[in-house]
Amino acid sequence: MVTPVGVYRSQVVAFAQYATSQVAHHRQVLALHRADGTGCCRHCGRVWPCEQVVHGRHMVDHFSEWALDDDATPARDT
């Protein structure tokens, strides 16, 4: 079974756009959830780092590999 190159390309672009939007979304979550100085998240009140931050960091790291965003430097330095 042969997949036409054009179809493959459009799927790659669609995935890159999806990855880009995922990175943007999780960065917004990370911008909201921050340590409040007492060891808790100032947004949701959970023990820092809250699960949204742990999940968000993982997702940004994961999707940055395919995101189109130029400033999305692959998060390999952490």
Ligand SMILES: [Zn+2]
């Ligand atoms: Zn939180």
